Amino acid sequence: MLRDPFLKGLRDQRRSLAIWAASVSCYVVMMCSLFPSIRESAGDLQGYIDSMPEAFRKAFMGASTDFGDAVTYLNGELFSFMTPLLLIAFGIAVAAAQIAGEEESGTLGLLLAYPVSRARLLAQKYAVLVTGTVVLCAAHLAAMSVADVMIGLGLPAGDLVGAHVMLLLLALAVATVAFAVGAATGKRGLTIAIGAALGVVAYLLNIVAQLVQSLLWLQKLSLFYYYGGAEPLRLGLQPANAVVLLLVTAVAGGVAWFAFARRDVHV
Amino acid sequence: MALVVDTEHLTKYYGSSRGIIDVDLDVETGEVYGFLGPNGAGKTTTIRILLDLIRPTSGTATVLGLDARRESVAVRRRVGYLPGEYALYPRLTGAETLRYYANLRGGVDWSYVEALAARLDFDLGRRAADLSTGNKRKLGLIQAFMHRPELIILDEPTSGLDPLVQREFYAMVDEARSAGQTIFLSSHILPEAQRVCSRVGFVREGRLVAVEDVASLSKRAVHHVEIEFAGPAPRDEFAVLPGVGSLTTTDHRLTFTVRGALDTVVKAAARHEVIALTSHEPDLEDLFLAYYDEGAGGGADKSPGEGPWRRDPARIRDDPDPREGSADAS
Numbered sequence: 268m269l270r271d272p273f274l275k276g277l278r279d280q281r282r283s284l285a286i287w288a289a290s291v292s293c294y295v296v297m298m299c300s301l302f303p304s305i306r307e308s309a310g311d312l313q314g315y316i317d318s319m320p321e322a323f324r325k326a327f328m329g330a331s332t333d334f335g336d337a338v339t340y341l342n343g344e345l346f347s348f349m350t351p352l353l354l355i356a357f358g359i360a361v362a363a364a365q366i367a368g369e370e371e372s373g374t375l376g377l378l379l380a381y382p383v384s385r386a387r388l389l390a391q392k393y394a395v396l397v398t399g400t401v402v403l404c405a406a407h408l409a410a411m412s413v414a415d416v417m418i419g420l421g422l423p424a425g426d427l428v429g430a431h432v433m434l435l436l437l438a439l440a441v442a443t444v445a446f447a448v449g450a451a452t453g454k455r456g457l458t459i460a461i462g463a464a465l466g467v468v469a470y471l472l473n474i475v476a477q478l479v480q481s482l483l484w485l486q487k488l489s490l491f492y493y494y495g496g497a498e499p500l501r502l503g504l505q506p507a508n509a510v511v512l513l514l515v516t517a518v519a520g521g522v523a524w525f526a527f528a529r530r531d532v533h534v
Numbered sequence: 535m536a537l538v539v540d541t542e543h544l545t546k547y548y549g550s551s552r553g554i555i556d557v558d559l560d561v562e563t564g565e566v567y568g569f570l571g572p573n574g575a576g577k578t579t580t581i582r583i584l585l586d587l588i589r590p591t592s593g594t595a596t597v598l599g600l601d602a603r604r605e606s607v608a609v610r611r612r613v614g615y616l617p618g619e620y621a622l623y624p625r626l627t628g629a630e631t632l633r634y635y636a637n638l639r640g641g642v643d644w645s646y647v648e649a650l651a652a653r654l655d656f657d658l659g660r661r662a663a664d665l666s667t668g669n670k671r672k673l674g675l676i677q678a679f680m681h682r683p684e685l686i687i688l689d690e691p692t693s694g695l696d697p698l699v700q701r702e703f704y705a706m707v708d709e710a711r712s713a714g715q716t717i718f719l720s721s722h723i724l725p726e727a728q729r730v731c732s733r734v735g736f737v738r739e740g741r742l743v744a745v746e747d748v749a750s751l752s753k754r755a756v757h758h759v760e761i762e763f764a765g766p767a768p769r770d771e772f773a774v775l776p777g778v779g780s781l782t783t784t785d786h787r788l789t790f791t792v793r794g795a796l797d798t799v800v801k802a803a804a805r806h807e808v809i810a811l812t813s814h815e816p817d818l819e820d821l822f823l824a825y826y827d828e829g830a831g832g833g834a835d836k837s838p839g840e841g842p843w844r845r846d847p848a849r850i851r852d853d854p855d856p857r858e859g860s861a862d863a864s
Binding site: 269271272275279373376377378379380381382383384469478493529531532 | 568582586588589601606607608610611613615617619620622623625626630633637638639674677809833863
């Protein structure tokens, strides 16, 4: 596990990744197992939901308001907020631990005195981030699939996988921007701050744009919009939107490479 | 001889603050080159440019015949480096850390790593988080030497090492030189440079102000001589001798400095009854301070060792120097 920076990065992440994956899986199973009782009282809830302003309802719940439907329920409880929040938080934390983390703790200078090019180091460090995020996303998907079978949610398999692909792309887009900040500046605090700010702004922008009709165009500036907003599990894989998220990731990755290859490395 | 390190007009500014200015370095194959200067003079800046950790504002650097910037990976493959400041991975043991570093080089002869650890008395099994400063330094030295590189760059190598380990380090440097490796080390500890280096460059406020052969430095060194006579001190006889300066007399005692060989002084003294004669060469510290003295506006004739930087006469040398007490220098 100490063969190269990529494997060492995975080794460094293994404990925290295991804890994250276990926690996320437990949370998913717990939320899914609450569904049968929610479904029973869906009728009571429906009146409450219907009483909400329509724009508000759409912003937070999407087109479907039937809480007796597992897809609507899971969109509301997990995919619209909690799940992307967790994935993004994990991605930012791992992103910050890569170039910026190594630089701030003082190990990067010696590492780069070895015959490893900056581009190769950056690629391997980024691969750690991608691998970690994929594993966490896969754990989320696995937990949901198990719960689906156990509880009989009847989730459409294609959309389930598609929603997870969109989830992964959203988390990677935000985390890659954070990674680029770390690669360009070497500052861990700034990496986390900008990553978190991007996540929060993207989320709020998508909500606010829907609440204020005249600002609806703002939605297009939000990564959450491309992810699927409040209803990723109903929309499943959205190829055009996926390309947008991938483009953001690619541009951020390019910036990381460009900046890191050119700048001075701190002690 | 082929140059291992060759820089031309190497200049680095950090924003508007000075790093180094117009540094022209030439380190030859097989020599131990001491890069001397006080903290903040620009030693580390120069070293970090050689390893492409930072980029020069202008000028060029060639290491082992390769461009330090464009061919940096090839350079780093053939160079060992001990940074002045660095951190280790706290959760890895010494052995794991070195395995990782060795893997980045495509593997090294592990028995040599163990031999280095044994001679530096370094425990490979302990986690980096539990290592003292001295032990972290030892690990740094091991990783710099472990692949038997052609060029070893050491930034303040002995800081934090206890005297016994320092002595072992000097032996490692001597062996490396015997094996044909080139060593470029920075230091602000002058006796250390005097002990291990064949050539020294003095850096001052970012500029390389002088490069000297340690051996020839000694030859034209200024000696401090003190003669005690049975009779009154024959001041005038000595004052006219070539190279003699800073003459002071107290009763039967004469103290002065001599530039160059002691021959005429010894012959002049021989005409009188001499009770005692002592002479010592100034070490690099004196020479070094003389450079700084001049740079600071002091007279060029000023005896090294005088002035506010006068070295501590009680300083103990840990190895007998053959040049010490060189009354018979002729």
